[in-house]
Amino acid sequence: MVVVRTVTSFGRSGTFDWLYQRVTAVVLIAYLLFIVGFIFLAKDFGYQAWSELFAQRWMRVFSLVALLSVIIHAWIGLWSVVTDYITNRVMGGKATALRLFVETALAAIAVLYTVWGIEILWGV
Amino acid sequence: MLKVSIYRYNPETDKAPYMQDYELDTQGKDLMVLDVLELLKAEDATLSFRRSCREGVCGSDGMNISGRNGLACTTPLSEAAPKNKLVLRPLPGMPVIRDLVVDMELFYEQYKKIEPYLQNDTPAPAIERLQSPQEREKLDGLYECILCACCSTACPSYWWNPDKFIGPAGLLQSYRFLADSRDLATDERLSNLDDPFSVFRCHSIQNCVNVCPKGLNPTRAIGHIRNMLLTRAV
Numbered sequence: 001m002v003v004v005r006t007v008t009s010f011g012r013s014g015t016f017d018w019l020y021q022r023v024t025a026v027v028l029i030a031y032l033l034f035i036v037g038f039i040f041l042a043k044d045f046g047y048q049a050w051s052e053l054f055a056q057r058w059m060r061v062f063s064l065v066a067l068l069s070v071i072i073h074a075w076i077g078l079w080s081v082v083t084d085y086i087t088n089r090v091m092g093g094k095a096t097a098l099r100l101f102v103e104t105a106l107a108a109i110a111v112l113y114t115v116w117g118i119e120i121l122w123g124v
Numbered sequence: 125m126l127k128v129s130i131y132r133y134n135p136e137t138d139k140a141p142y143m144q145d146y147e148l149d150t151q152g153k154d155l156m157v158l159d160v161l162e163l164l165k166a167e168d169a170t171l172s173f174r175r176s177c178r179e180g181v182c183g184s185d186g187m188n189i190s191g192r193n194g195l196a197c198t199t200p201l202s203e204a205a206p207k208n209k210l211v212l213r214p215l216p217g218m219p220v221i222r223d224l225v226v227d228m229e230l231f232y233e234q235y236k237k238i239e240p241y242l243q244n245d246t247p248a249p250a251i252e253r254l255q256s257p258q259e260r261e262k263l264d265g266l267y268e269c270i271l272c273a274c275c276s277t278a279c280p281s282y283w284w285n286p287d288k289f290i291g292p293a294g295l296l297q298s299y300r301f302l303a304d305s306r307d308l309a310t311d312e313r314l315s316n317l318d319d320p321f322s323v324f325r326c327h328s329i330q331n332c333v334n335v336c337p338k339g340l341n342p343t344r345a346i347g348h349i350r351n352m353l354l355t356r357a358v
Contacts, residue, residue: 006319006320013318013320013357014318014323015318015350015354016357017324018354019354019358080325083285083321084281
């Protein structure tokens, strides 16, 4: 049997990617519910409450985990989209270069957002 | 009068595929789509399609019938052409050899990948390898597949990656051997499926379940494979 080899997928293994896609989705829904809940349920919601929330270490860590989850979730999802639509079977040899370019751009954005996010979380 | 519109393409004479319109007097009978094709072929011998058993067992006449994949021999006009308008196209996403005849090479290639045969190195017993009724029951809903390709060619993931994604038909068969108590190659089989394409291009949209002329459920089988892979991996 010819096994398909990939080096640009998140975890090289389909099972690994599938699991991480779901775990990160759970983290993101938890974070979303928490943030929306905080906005609507906090007493005197405003700059003060917001900055006090993000001054706590657990909130920064929770936010960082959510940020990393976005990055991982987006990478797995967009990698699937890229490998669905930019294929050598349909586009010929130029698909390799185009796919690599798009994947590199996505990776650069992922790193940029991660570093930028950490700066914001620990910078205020 | 039944109006029939059929996809025609002869690569030797036609620059591009086109739809040809036919009319047929069904005399009020609820014919099967294959009967319609046979009657039309009697008038126009150039019309090409595959058929063999004409009773939903061989899987030769899978085609796109009024927008939905199915077997021509088991699809009645009352279902496919309620308004007396029948549209026939080849299975979507497959290379067309001529008219409704498609090249199934990649489809069989995927089938071959899952090693569709029992693997068991232990010495064969004198009569046969026995299964309990419970073990045999696990194969129900799996062994009935006739490889007509209606499911795989209804699957967008298969359209995009027919060379990498095994597709619903192949995966249903794969699970048929993973679930078989007599097969001992479970671990090797799972290892061969662990990459991001073979199984995991399935996003469970269930087009395969929707069209299967045998009423099988490839999505459920794929779910079982996923669980087996996960159980092994976490």
